[in-house]
Amino acid sequence: MTSAERYVTAAYLVVLGVVLVYLVIYAFKLARLERETAELAELARRGRGGSETGAAKPEEVPR
Amino acid sequence: MAALALLLAGLALAFYWVPDAPLEGFRQRIFYIHVPVALTAYACFGWAAWKALRLLSTRDQRYDLESYTAVHIGLIFGILTLVTGSIWARTSWGVWWSWGERQLVLFLVLFLFYSAYFMLRYSVEPGPRRASMSAVYTLFGVVLIPVSFLAIRLAEGLIHPVVFDRDVGSNLAGSQLLTFVVCLGGTLALAAALYGNELVGKRVDERLRELREALE
Numbered sequence: 001m002t003s004a005e006r007y008v009t010a011a012y013l014v015v016l017g018v019v020l021v022y023l024v025i026y027a028f029k030l031a032r033l034e035r036e037t038a039e040l041a042e043l044a045r046r047g048r049g050g051s052e053t054g055a056a057k058p059e060e061v062p063r
Numbered sequence: 064m065a066a067l068a069l070l071l072a073g074l075a076l077a078f079y080w081v082p083d084a085p086l087e088g089f090r091q092r093i094f095y096i097h098v099p100v101a102l103t104a105y106a107c108f109g110w111a112a113w114k115a116l117r118l119l120s121t122r123d124q125r126y127d128l129e130s131y132t133a134v135h136i137g138l139i140f141g142i143l144t145l146v147t148g149s150i151w152a153r154t155s156w157g158v159w160w161s162w163g164e165r166q167l168v169l170f171l172v173l174f175l176f177y178s179a180y181f182m183l184r185y186s187v188e189p190g191p192r193r194a195s196m197s198a199v200y201t202l203f204g205v206v207l208i209p210v211s212f213l214a215i216r217l218a219e220g221l222i223h224p225v226v227f228d229r230d231v232g233s234n235l236a237g238s239q240l241l242t243f244v245v246c247l248g249g250t251l252a253l254a255a256a257l258y259g260n261e262l263v264g265k266r267v268d269e270r271l272r273e274l275r276e277a278l279e
Binding site: 002003005007008010011017019022030033036037040044045046047 | 088089090092093096097100139142143146147151153154181190253256260261264267268273275276278279
C-alpha cells in the first residue's frame, strides 16, 4: 500500500469512525430515554395506585 | 438506508471507477469525501440559520430545538471536514495544517464560532430568552458561510485547489462529477437522517422532562 493510498483510506475511515461513534452515543442516549420512560411509568403507576386506594393527598383533604 | 446506499455507491465509485487525477494522482480521491462533508456542514449551518430566522419571525419555540439540532449535526460534519482536510493537506502539501490558507482558517473560525454556540446556549436558563439569543447567534454565524466559501477565490497565492469555478467542465471529468454528486447526495442524506433522529431524541427528552415535572 502506497503512502497516498494509506492517507486516502484513513480519510474515509475517519468519516466511518465518527459516524459509528455518533451511533454508539445515540444508542446510549436511547437506553437512557428507555430507562427514564420506565421510571416515569412506574411513578405514574404508583401515583394512580395511591389514588385508587382512596388515600387522599394533603391538598385534597376537606376542611 | 438511502444515505447508506449512496455512501457505499460513492465509496465504490471513488475507489474503483473514477480515474486518477492528472496532477494529484490517487490522493485526489479524498476530494470525494472532504468536499461533500464540507458542503454538508455548510448546509446544516444554513438550515440552522433558516430555523433561527423562523423562530425570530414567528416566535414559535419548536424552531429553537430544530435550529439547535442542525448546529449540532453541522458541527459533526465540521469536525469531519477539518480532519479529512488535514489528512489531504498532509498527503498533498506535506503539512497537517497551513495557517496561511484563508480557506482553512475561515472554516476553523466558522467551526469555533458554532462550537461557542453551545457555551452561549448552556449559560442561559431555558426559555424564550435563550431561544432568541441562540437564534440571533446562529444568524450571525451564517454570514461566515459565504465568506468561507468564497475565501478561496478572494485569496491570493494560495495552494488550496479550486475545483468548481465558472467552467466546471474544465476541472472535473464526467466520471469525477458523477462520483462527487453521488457522494454529496450520500452525505446530505446522512445529515438528514442524523438530524431527524437527533431531533426526535431531543423532543422525547424534553417531553420526558415535562412529564417528570408534572408527576413529581
